[in-house]
Structure formats: structure tokens, C-alpha cells
Amino acid sequence: MSTEHTLEDSIDKAATTVGSVWPIHSFVTANPLSGFEDMPFSKAVTQAADLFGGRGYPTPETFHAALEGGQIDPELLASELAARGYEDDPETLLDRMDANVEPARPNADLEQADHVLTKWLSAFLDEGQAQWPMPNREDGFYSAFRSVAAHDGQIPDKGVIADLPESPIEAIESVLASYPESQWEPIFEEQFAALPGWTGFVKQRAADDGAWQSTYPITLEGYLAARLALLDGFDADIEPATGPDSAGDEATDEIADAFLSAWEASYRGDVVERVAEESAAIADRDPSGRPDAQLVFCIDTRSEVLRRHIEETGDYETHGYAGFFGIPMQYQGYDSEVSVDACPPILDPQHRVSEIPTDRDAQASHNRWSGLREAASEVIETLKTNPATAFGFVESAGSGYGLALAARTLAPGRVSDLLDTADDVSPDTHAFCEQTVHHQHTYVGDLPVGLTHEEKVEYAATAFELMGWEEFGRLVVFTGHTSETANNPYDSSLDCGACAGNAGGPNARVLAAICNDDAVTAALRDRGFDVPEDTVFVAGQHNTTTDEVELFATDVPESHADDLEQLRGNLATARENATAERAASMGTDGSMSVDETARRAADWAETRPEWGLAGNAGFVVGPRELTSDIDLDGRAFLHSYDWTTDPDGDALEAIFTGPMVVTQWINAQYYFSTVDNAVYGSGSKITQNPVGNVGVYQGNGGDLMTGLPLQSLMAADDNPHHQPLRLSTIVHAPVDRVTDVLAEHEELTELLDNDWLSLTVVDPTQDHRAFHYEDALTWSPLFEQPEPPSEAPTVPAVADD
Secondary structure, three states: OOHHHHHHHHHHHHHOOOOOOOOHHHOOOOOOOHHHOOOOHHHHHHHHHHHHOOOOOOOHHHHHHHHHOOOOOHHHHHHHHHHOOOOOOHHHHHHHOOOOOOOOOOOHHHHHHHHHHHHHHHHHHOOOOOOOOOOOHHHOHHHHHHHHHOOOOOOOOOOHHHHOOOOHHHHHHHHHHHOOHHHHHHHHHHHHHHOHHHHHHHHHHHHHOOHHHHHOOOOHHHHHHHHHHHHHHOOOOOOOOOOOOOOOOHHHHHHHHHHHHHHHHHHHHHHHHHHHHHHHHHHOOOOOOOOOEEEEEEOOHHHHHHHHHHHOOOOEEEEEEOOOOOOOEEEEOOOOOOOEEEOOOOOOOOEEEEEEEOOHHHHHHHHHHHHHHHHHHHHHHHHHHOOOOHHHHHHHHHHHHHHHHHHHHHOHHHHHHHHHHHHHHOOOHHHHEEEOOEOOOOEEOOEEEOEOHHHHHHHHHHHHHHHOOOOOOOEEEEEEEEOOOOOOOOHHHHOEHHHOOEOOHHHHHHHHHHHOOHHHHHHHHHOOOOOOOOOEEEEEEEEOOOOEEEEEOOOOOHHHHHHHHHHHHHHHHHHHHHHHHHHHHOOOOHHHHHHHHHHHHHOOOOOOOOOOOOOOOEEEEOOHHHOOOOOOOOOEEEEOOOHHHOOOOHHHHHHHHOHHHHHHHHHHHHHHHHHOHHHHOOOOHHHEEEEOOOEEEEOOOOOOOOOOOHHHOEEEOOEEOOOOOOEEEEEEOOHHHHHHHHHOOHHHHHHHHOOOEEEEEEEOOOOOEEEEEOOOOOEEEOOOOOOOOOOOOOOOOEOOO
């Protein structure tokens, strides 16, 4: 094997330890330790602490607060501690825990190299924010860096950096000349981990190969070559570390692991017990009649709150389904200059869908107003950011800007009302645009425009199969979700995670259009889905900041006008009740909750417009009846599933390999951002600075921050709102069916065996007993319960308690 291939292999292997980072305008929650998921959690966090310097477990103070608050069952904690050989009382053990990871000693040479490298990385990777772009970007990062390095007075004129080779591989080889091949991968691993934010972003961008990457390419080899050459110029030592330097005490980690496991078991036990009770109750319940309407929401934890309150207002069914509604598409709105991938990052788009105007008058009205606002915004932005005009603009417009800022600070609600009034003059695009849902026999890039008849039928059937549907109301509403905030770099983190940080309304519109197609419903009836002639499918969008649900119902027939009016009224009532609950969780007065949530959405100085998915801890897969009478406090993802309509387990397999994996990503991001926000999160919004439209710094430079800000996780400096727990998945299905699915997917059993999430099955065929996954496809009963009837199937590979 050539030296070049050996280097490339070592670079690829070293890069796996750093998780991918998506641009902040399309924030994708992901496990920052995804490269360690092939090893047990306890070992992974120890190795990550060595590499990144971050904590892997909550602090003793966090455990103490959970214990005092009754969130950790003392008996479960005693059992977990005893299993690890600890018999001292919990307070004594918490005192023994090392509360802090030892900080790495500053290295002046490394800091100088980092300063130069990140300066040029931010210039090269800028996505439209910079007024003066870096020269020669089209040649790729290494070539562009090579062309400017000689003119940068901060770069030493010595070593490899003084005369960079043309090839990045040659530059790497030059720096590594005195190091044996056995050290290459450890060297690369440490250098990638030194700036995990920029490394993760480069890694994702190169893998995605989108428009920016195609125009201005960057590779891990080019990035690494520039870094190593700079380190060589600054005489920085790149000798790899030979052992742990920050992992802490092994006993400390064992104690922390016991507390964490007990905390998770306490949460899980309460939910599983209630689900098992409801499983037994619904088995004896007569089927309900046809509902007035069915509303399908994203499995997002925030939907759980609104669903409860909608169900209280009338004869409504709510269901949970992944928020991209099973349509993996690339989408471009009418007003948008770019397209977005409206599907989870674990999938590739399969279709191109765009908005096409159909009403010329409405289009003209929309264009006039949006054109005026866009032109004014562009002029102001140019005057503010152009070095030649910025100071003069501030002097001449300062008083007006001062008034505008005061209005946004002192009366954000009124400013929002004015903007909403202006928006009302201009029709929304969904009112005068149709989507290219029908197959156009054309392509945009590699993607076909629209969907064929067969594809439409398959997507609709898959949705109904996964949710276990057999009956349809007069109205069926597919409800995507979005958020609404002002002056918030993290706004996309509040949008739909299943749509890669974009709004889910477009996907809901596509599925509604598919299901309203007469040819599609006829084909669905042939496949066993008896869709009544009077069923109308409607799209909607849930604003999670204000809990308002907008229905895109421009072409609903007159026969359903009363149904629609009643639903809108009940949605307004549900909004009032849901916002009151949310307001209480944010420590504000719930009596004016609608106004308060609207204020938070409009206030440019609001650091916490909503809680997002903070608090997430569980994922329940089963019929809504299992949880409809349980207040899950907005902490559980809910996916509809009926095991009786899925004899082969195909729907369950799709849920496990898709939504369960995505929810584990989300959960892990929240977990690590909470346990060590400085390393795995992004610190306070107050001291953040956006850079290049791709991420944020803390302060005025350095590494890209990769996780969530403190305000998304903490109610106060010493009071975490998010409880850092690993995901507890609870499934209502026969345990042998679950085992069969897991046996076919090694990547899922690896996550479970390594304790990155847990899985509990409530088996309706075995007297509604609960079984907890142990490892290697074995299960143990979760509660002491009577033995199942002799005619019931036995549990496969049940482990001893």
C-alpha cells in the first residue's frame, strides 16, 4: 500500500471520533459522541474525556438535586450502587465524586496556530455573510490557504508553512517525516479533536457535497494539512498523548453511572407502569366510533402537550408520525433562493418539490409587498455591513434605530402585531401556490420532480400502516411544525428535527395532496385502507413557540365548512390551555399565556423563546390510548403504532431504524449539552457571536460551538430544566416480534447493548407484562407480576432478575 493511501486511511479512521456538525441555519441535533457508539457508554465517555476534555456524567450537585426532588427512587439507587459494590449512603458517595474534569493546561503555541487557522476557516467556509469573501475559494481550501499564507503576518516564516507544497498529502508527509507510521492515526485523532466544531463541520460539508461544497470545496486532508503546517511553523509539539490525562477517577464514574441508571429507571418505571395498566384497560374496551377529526402530529415532545389539550375539546383523535411525514424530499418554497432537504439526515432526498404560482393576482400582490420589504432590508444590510458606509449610516440613522430597538424591547408584542398586519396584506404562498407533487418527467440535478402514482400510493400506505389506521374521520389533518423567534441564531433548532431543522408544513401539504388524489385513494382501498368518500385530508402547521395551529385549507369543500370552523375554534381553545401550561414551565403568569408566548416569539432580546425539546426522556411506540390519560409533561416522543395491524413487524422495523435512531440523536445532544455545556454545548447566548452563517463562537473567535446554548437547558445557573437522562424507549408489541426486528439490525442491538438508550416492551399477548432489554437479545421482567396464562407464548431468552 502506498504512503498516500496509508495516510488517507489513517485520516478517515481518526475522523470517526468527531461527530458531524451541520450549519446552524439547518441545525441537526446529533450525538456529539457518535463516533464512540460502538463501545459501552461508560467506556465511551471516559475516552471522550481524554480526547475532548468534557464530562460524561452529571455533576454531584445535579444528582443531589434529583435525589432531593424525588426524581430518583432511593431503593432503585441502593440496588444500582450495591450492584457495583458500594454500600455507603448516597450523600457520602456524592461527596467522593470528583465534581470537575481537570482543565487542560493552556499551550501558547497551539493557541496561536488555532487563532490563525480558525480565522481562515471562517473566511473560507462563510455561506453568504461576509461582504469581502476570501480570494481563490473556488480552488479549494488548501489551495486558497496556501495562496494567502505568505501574506499573513501572523504566520511564522519557517518550517513547512514557509513553503507549502502544492498537495495537502505532501504537506502532511513533510510534517510527519520524523514520526513512525504507528503514531499517525493518534496524531490525526488529537488534531481533529482539538477543534471538534470546525472538524465536524468540515466532515459534514464534505460528506454532504451540497451547493457550497461543490463551489468551494474543502476536504479533511486539506484542513489537516493546513493545521499541521501551522503547528510546525509555531514549533508546537504534536506528539500524541500516551494515556489518560483528564478522565478522572474510575470509582467516580462508577458512582455516577449508578446514580444515572437509577434516575433513568425511576422515570422509566413510572411511565411503563402506567402504560401497562392502560394496555390491560384498552384490551377490554369497546372500539370507539368514528371521530370528528383525526390530527397527525410530529412525534416531537412539544406535540404531546398540545395533543392532550386538543383531545379535551372534542371528539378528536391525535396520532404521532415522523414530522417529514415519510416524504424524503428536497423542497424549495416560492420565495426561497435555495432548496432544503426536508427529511432526516439519515435519509437522502428522493424527490424534488417546489411551489408553483397558480393565482396571478395573489402572486402579484405578494410580490409587491415582499419585494418592497426585501429591497429595504437589502439596502439597510448593505449600509450597516459595508466598511465604507457603516459609520455614516449609524450617525444618520441612529435615532431611528434607537426607537426601533426600544420598541422591540419594551413592546415586542405590538411590533409583532404591526408586522402581522403587514403580512396579512400579502397572501401566504400556500394560498396562491401549488406544489409540484405530480410527476413532471423532469429532473433537478439527480432528483425527479414530483412523484409517480405508484410512489404516492406507497407513501400514503406506509403512513397508514405505521400508524395502524383502519378508520378515517371526515377531516384528517397532517400537522407539521415550525417555530417563531426573533434575533435567534438557534431558530432552526426549534423547528422540525425530522425535517433537518426546517419547517414541517411543506411535507404535510405534500402528503395531504397525495391522499386527496382520487386515484390514490382508490388504490389504497384495494390495499385494505377503506378511505370513506367524505374524508378530506388537510395540511396544517403547529407553531411550537405560540401553540397556534394554522390550517392550509384553501380548497376544502363547502360540505366540510362546519367541521372546519368547529376544529379551528377548538384549536384556539387548545392553544390557550397549552400555552398556560408552557408559561408555567417558564416561570411566567399563565393567565395571559397567549400574549406571553406571542411576546416571546417577537422579542428580539428574548434568550428563551420556548423550551424546545428540553426535558425529553422517553419514546413511546403504541396506540394513543396508552398515553391519552397520562400527563407526560412534554417529555416523551409519541409514535402511533398498532401491533395487531403489523403481523410481519415491517412497520415496527421502520420505526426502530428511523424515528428511534433520530430520537436517540436528539436525546444525546440534549444530554451532553447539559452535562458539559462548555465542551459539548455552546455556552450562553449572551456571549455568542454568529460566524459565516454556519455557526457561533464564544467571544470573538476560536472553535465552532457544536451543541445547545445554556438558555435552552437551564432555568437558572444552578437549576437545570433538562434532566440529563438517556432515552427510555417503551414499545407496545409482542416481545418476540421486537426480538426478531432487533436480530436483523446489528446497529440497533449495538446501541442497546452499549447502553446508549434503553428498551422496554409491554407485551399485550403476555398479560400486558413489561420486559426490559438486558443485552444480547435477552429480556427480564420489569415488575413482579403473575405468570402469564399457559396458552400465551413464552418470552424468548428471558434473563434472570
